[in-house]
Amino acid sequence: MALLLVLWMLAAPLGAGPAPVLRVGFGSQPDFTDFWAKWTLDQVARQTGVQVKVTHFENGPIAYRSLVAGAVDVVFSGGIGAVLNLARQARADRLMVVMADLVAPDYILLGREGVNSLADLEGKRVGISSPGDISDVLSRAMLRNAGVDVNKVQIVRVGGTSARIAALGSGAIEAGVAHAFDAILAMQRVRGLKVLAVSGEIVPDYLQHIVATRESFLTANESLMRALVFAHMDAARRAASDRAGYITLAKAELGVSVPDAVWNQAYDLMYAGRIWGVDGGLDPARVRVTQELELEAKNITAAVPLRDWGTTKFIAEYLRQKGSFKWR
Template identity: 25%
Template sequence: MKRRTFIASGAVLASGAWSAAPFAFAQGKPEQSKVAIAVGGKNLFYYLPLTIAEKRNYFKDEGLDVEISDFAGGAKALQAAVGGSADVVSGAFEHTLLLQAKNQYFREFVLQGRAPQIVFAVSKKAMPNYKSLADLKGKKIGVTAPGSSTSIMASFALAKAGIKPTDVVFIGVGAGAGAIAALESGQIDAIANLDPVMTKLDRAGDIRIISDTRTLADTKTVFGGNMPAGCLYASQSFITKNPNTTQALTNAMVRALKWLQGASGKDLIATVPEGYLLGDRALYLDSWQHVKEAMSPDGLMPEDGPSTSLKTLQAFDETVKGKPIDLSKAWTNDFVKKALATVKA
């Protein structure tokens, strides 16, 4: 693949003003070849494009030396970026809005998932007589990490039933074997998590699914529109200072997304680390079929995605309610459009 990266102009923030079309490109090398990316639950399908870009050396092809640090959940990965130990986050888009509510400006620049892939379920053992969301009041709900996209999805579902986040107890259980053990041992009454964890629990007969966002149709039913999920985002200052690096990251991710569109199960198994499979290759491939539609085919943010995300947060999150959130500052398709014009799988 011939690598092309681009110099941005017009992205400079002057006196607090933002350009409506902040990025224009010309060829150029990455300003910063070493990039630290934080992710919360790298083994999940939610972040599969990141793993593909890494394992198939797409980042290296772009002249980047990427170091990926894995955390227990998206909220922890976010903290790494805010604290300065990570340049970029592979995480949920809604975190850019939560940050803006605190006057911290981060921008999404390539989408990994066009549906959240999060499954909300109750433990059949802990809640055998479950009838409605109202039964969850006062219960312990396992999420990857408090404040992560899993807790956001669960909070939104509960809010529609009139239950506040403070009416339940969110417990961080991670995104792998620990989450499965927490439910099986009775440490939690319900769980909001992702595949392959949820398919494993479902196949074992341990859970009753009450809300599912692994398909586009189910996502629109839950959220009322397109709900963007995993993405790469960085502070506006990083993007402004490193437009070529941002473009190179985008090129690699778009290439990974294109590869996934045509990858066979055999290709996938041969690429991801053995630990992702939870000891069951057939389970992993079955899970992949559940979430394949949720993967972005091209990295583009749907036009209504940011507003759907904001409405979701406003339904239950007091830090966002009433805040003047400017959605145009939270995302851009400019880098992806340039990548789509030049990058081949």
Template identity: 25%
Template sequence: MDMVSPHTKNTTELRDRKRTGEILMGHGYKRGAAKLIGVLVALVGFGLVHGRPVDATDKVRIALSVRNVVFLPFYYAKDRKIYHKHGLDVEIIQMRSDLQLAGVVSGEIDYTPAIGPATLGAANSMPVKAVAVLYNAPLFSLVTPASVSSLEDLEGKRVAVSRIGSDSHRFGSLMLENGGADSKKVTFIQTGSTTVSLASLQQGAVAAAVLSPPFTGIMAEKGFKVLGRSRSLVESPWLGLVTSKQKLERQPEEVKNMLLSMRDVITAIQRDKADVISYIEKNFKVSKANATESYDEIAGVIVDAMFMRDDQIKKYLEGTHARGETSKLLAPEDLFDFSLVRGLK
């Protein structure tokens, strides 16, 4: 998922690959920039790539594509010291979603919430596991000027997405098809960031944009129309907790503490609605109405148990394969491992 917000105040962005190398060398490794997925898979197969060992003083690194309210559980857990309660010193790193899996496999980062990219990675033999599901539906919307009356009106026009092949592109296509439009007759424009998508929509350079909270609400407040929402289309393990097989095997206690933290933050989000809305309003600099709408959207897709049934997972995997997104049909156990989350006390 690629969404860009101007509010990245408390997020560390790995834009300097030299700095990344220095961080890794501090742990006894000499790695350069993130390697191509195929190279990483080959190296792991020969046992040449190892996860970063974690001790009491090490930070646990979580990669998010942007500082955005969609990732609320991760930010709220950090700012409310929920991670600290479970002995974790978490650093949240901003990293493009298409680089996150490579970072997980190399040990540059420890966790990513991106289940969609992990599904594609697992189909290409990347050694990753999704150990939890936090949201059971994507939170994208198709936003248009008020003059657009139906999704069919978008045929022959341009629609902004963050990146071709990203979740915004995939679910944008699904929303169009569900609304009666032929997505093949729509030209998807890769903007690279939500900021550019917003500007393009406001300036009339595109006829629609695929957005997520809080940007959906921001544009609605400006008079734009929400013509489709992806959460009403499909039940899908969209946001979760993905790590490497190596970490799961070698550091199960750390993974368990991450899961305990995520369980606690889900409970807090559901219990403390007023505080969470205030937090969204303050930290993401949106109106109270927008913060409330964002909260309601997130609360509506949260998975209390942090796992989904096998039949739900199978349906998701069959759908990705049927749409040609994966080269082979995955079995649930090829990607998902809910053994730790099921055993939480």
């Protein structure tokens, strides 16, 4: 299940004994949209003295199941539909979203040579990570927006972004979504790949990535969760204002050797979409649009009030102290 483990051990005073451990799960391998959480987790470790143990899971649903089971304390992931669905089950210990760190999707739907439009995908295979995952929700949204009958498209479970790109290259699928960075890189490396649709142009307010915890953990660790939300909103604002720093950290964390033009183009696409949750992300308009898409994808059967799956308490405290972010 877990594909990668990392342990940050910072700021425990000498002689103070073992630092408490904060177990953090990510719903994917590190990519150009979420690696910057390292700024957050390093800051939390420095400020609180916790050890931060990070686990990267294959996808969001697995990460959320691990959160429900108590295997991790906090999850950074896409696939908000899983949280909404759990909220309708009236569980004793609910999952609670404390902020959205990516408030617009950066995914690009790529097609193989011979596929020139979304209409060409009827009868063809579109690769996703898993049913109900963000790759599934956004693929269906882009197809519906173009007037394509989704029932005539073969939605195929392939795996994460790297698996989908490999499947595109081998011909196992005719189309699949990829993060902007991966899509730009793939088009340079795989002959004939082309952009069929840009998700952010179709669903600009979708909550692509969230931070969630269990209600019991939130209640028992309010100060720690406040520190985490404050640090993550600081990091989101840094991501949106420090292009050079963002790309420098990406190169170090992702270990990918590509031309600077790829890094720059991917960052500029994300900036143009105002993707980072600089103000916490859980505003009514975005929550409404996100739930509408999850309903269309049949991940949920009815809208769920925010109070049943999220809290804006820490976001509101942060904004009272630091104000709203001003985009350049």
